[in-house]
Amino acid sequence: AEVSIGVLPFVDFGENSSNQHIGNGIAEAVLNALAATDGLRVASRTSSFSARNDNLDISEIGGRLNVTKILEGSIRLQSKKLRVSAQLTDVKSGYQRWSKTYDRQLDDIFSIEEDIARSLVLALRGPLALGEDSIVQPGTDNVDAYELNLRAKYYFDSPSQENFVRATELFLEATTLDPNYWTAHGYLAFCLGYASIYSSYNDHAVATAISTELALANDPDNVPALLIKGFMAEAVDTAEPFYQQALSIDRDQDLALYTYHNDYLWPQSRHLEGRARIKLALKEDPDSVLL
Numbered sequence: 001a002e003v004s005i006g007v008l009p010f011v012d013f014g015e016n017s018s019n020q021h022i023g024n025g026i027a028e029a030v031l032n033a034l035a036a037t038d039g040l041r042v043a044s045r046t047s048s049f050s051a052r053n054d055n056l057d058i059s060e061i062g063g064r065l066n067v068t069k070i071l072e073g074s075i076r077l078q079s080k081k082l083r084v085s086a087q088l089t090d091v092k093s094g095y096q097r098w099s100k101t102y103d104r105q106l107d108d109i110f111s112i113e114e115d116i117a118r119s120l121v122l123a124l125r126g127p128l129a130l131g132e133d134s135i136v137q138p139g140t141d142n143v144d145a146y147e148l149n150l151r152a153k154y155y156f157d158s159p160s161q162e163n164f165v166r167a168t169e170l171f172l173e174a175t176t177l178d179p180n181y182w183t184a185h186g187y188l189a190f191c192l193g194y195a196s197i198y199s200s201y202n203d204h205a206v207a208t209a210i211s212t213e214l215a216l217a218n219d220p221d222n223v224p225a226l227l228i229k230g231f232m233a234e235a236v237d238t239a240e241p242f243y244q245q246a247l248s249i250d251r252d253q254d255l256a257l258y259t260y261h262n263d264y265l266w267p268q269s270r271h272l273e274g275r276a277r278i279k280l281a282l283k284e285d286p287d288s289v290l291l
Contacts, residue, residue: 005137006043006065008052021240023075025097026113033117033135035250037095039125043067046254059072062091080106086116088123107143145177149184156187167191182222186215190224193231223252227259239264
């Protein structure tokens with residue numbers, strides 16, 4: 001039987017819930033690791049996160065996501081002390097298949113994500129599905145840069161002009177702390193390039209180009225960088241390959257389709273093609289925030 005799982009954002013149970021970005025980041029890191037594991041079908045990030053926001057019970061979430069297992073959890077960060085609780089539940093029976101609580105330092109966040117992901121693969125696919133290499137890929141060894149990137153993504157995923165500006169500032173801080181953080185460079189490039197909607201493009205052209213080329217030189221499948229490369233292209237025919245490559249990658253699909261539709265198809269009056277793509281995407285991921 002197919003093994004399928006939905007990964008919900010880990011809820012921040014701190015005093016003022018100001019660290020939800022960390023709960024989201026842990027869930028997304030685990031989700032990406034599971035999605036790269038053979039024999040597992042993983043519900044999309046946007047659908048899984050939306051299901052949590054709608055306060056459904058496990059059986060309702062399982063039905064909505066069409067999965068047999070649900071991973072949920074919580075975090076609490078006090079000073080630099082991080083408590084993470086995670087549990088894997090069988091949708092049909094309601095029984096927990098696995099659970100664990102981690103009382104660590106924030107600096108241990110990478111090892112917590114790795115342990116959760118490996119424990120789930122072990123529970124769902126068995127020991128033969130695990131090798132010796134890490135299955136979670138944080139993209140940096142710098143915890144402070146990682147936390148800034150997670151905070152930036154939290155704003156980036158809640159679209160508004162104010163949040164977009166805040167996200168840009170935080171992505172820039174993350175790349176300053178770790179100049180080799182290609183994930184953050186990709187999002188920074190996207191934010192800087194897209195900022196031309198709100199301000200003069202000339203203000204950001206050089207910085208956009210630098211972050212774009214750095215990201216793609218070191219991570220050719222960096223979706224935000226590919227999208228902004230297409231966005232910045234001077235001609236339609238030179239832009240198309242970058243959009244198509246971005247659309248072929250599993251990550252950031254709602255962002256890729258949104259940008260491809262709004263900034264490539266729509267200006268060419270290819271409305272029917274755009275609508276058809278969006279309808280297909282919404283059928284597969286009905287809770288996409290951007291679509």
